[in-house]
Amino acid sequence: MKIILPSYKIEYLKSGLEILHNIELYGRTCYKSEDMITETSAEKFIKMLIVRGHHSVIEHENMTVRFIIDRGVSHELVRHRLCAFSQESTRYCNYGHVGEITVIKPCFYKEGSREYETWQSACQVSEAAYNRLVEAGGKPEYARSVLPNSLKTEIVVTANLREWRHILTLRTAQAAHPQMREVMIPLLKELTERVAIIFDDIAAVVFPEGVRREA
Numbered sequence: 022m023k024i025i026l027p028s029y030k031i032e033y034l035k036s037g038l039e040i041l042h043n044i045e046l047y048g049r050t051c052y053k054s055e056d057m058i059t060e061t062s063a064e065k066f067i068k069m070l071i072v073r074g075h076h077s078v079i080e081h082e083n084m085t086v087r088f089i090i091d092r093g094v095s096h097e098l099v100r101h102r103l104c105a106f107s108q109e110s111t112r113y114c115n116y117g118h119v120g121e122i123t124v125i126k127p128c129f130y131k132e133g134s135r136e137y138e139t140w141q142s143a144c145q146v147s148e149a150a151y152n153r154l155v156e157a158g159g160k161p162e163y164a165r166s167v168l169p170n171s172l173k174t175e176i177v178v179t180a181n182l183r184e185w186r187h188i189l190t191l192r193t194a195q196a197a198h199p200q201m202r203e204v205m206i207p208l209l210k211e212l213t214e215r216v217a218i219i220f221d222d223i224a225a226v227v228f229p230e231g232v233r234r235e236a
């Protein structure tokens with residue numbers, strides 16, 4: 022059994038400058054104020070949109086992120102309805118072929134502790150049962166019934182930036198699951214560094230000490 026850490030990778034996101042330029046250009050259509058566009062006007066304009074709740078303009082830009090997380094966390098993620106998802110399938114992927122499953126290390130159990138050992142041995146029991154069911158000729162889609170929530174999954178998520186703002190607000194909050202926060206907080210940090218303004222109000226709550234933005 023392989024035990025790995027969760028991770029994410031931004032697969033698609035335009036440059037911060039292009040995003041700000043586009044959102045300003047599309048948003049100014051509402052006010053027919055395109056003549057006010059300057060090299061530095063986008064940040065103030067977009068801040069105004071966010072403060073006023075004129076968030077539909079942000080929907081013009083999208084981001085795609087690949088997450089490597091456990092099935093429990095992925096089940097929470099797919100509750101967000103305004104996204105496109107493509108997820109590793111436990112119906113079609115046969116972990117019996119490699120003879121082992123991969124699980125995500127839980128961030129809340131200290132390695133070597135009694136809780137960690139209990140978690141690890143439960144996953145091993147699941148793995149052994151899965152392998153036996155596959156070896157007996159069972160389809161992976163049947164054998165998956167014994168797989169743990171900790172099973173590693175890959176999921177690609179595409180949404181517009183308004184929906185990502187919503188996801189990041191909910192999923193970085195104290196109330197969110199620790200393993201969800203484990204990937205969403207670094208994602209929010211990276212976004213704040215790469216794109217000005219759009220995520221700043223959310224980041225201000227999560228990082229009250231501030232984050233450094235790329236030049």
Ligand SMILES: Cc1cc2nc3c(=O)[nH]c(=O)nc-3n(C[C@H](O)[C@H](O)[C@H](O)COP(=O)(O)OP(=O)(O)OC[C@H]3O[C@@H](n4cnc5c(N)ncnc54)[C@H](O)[C@@H]3O)c2cc1C
Nearest residue numbers: 097100101102103104184187188191192194195196197198
């Ligand atoms: C801390 C936490 C605990 C949770 N616990 C549970 C739980 O115990 N059980 C459980 O079942 N779920 C739980 N959830 C999931 C939660 O109920 C939502 O399903 C999930 O967070 C998706 O959020 P959403 O519906 O706001 O957003 P999305 O589906 O991402 O939609 C974005 C926004 O679009 C709008 N929208 C989307 N669809 C509609 C619609 N049909 N009608 C009107 N407006 C719409 C809403 O404004 C919505 O906020 C929990 C979520 C969190 C963050």
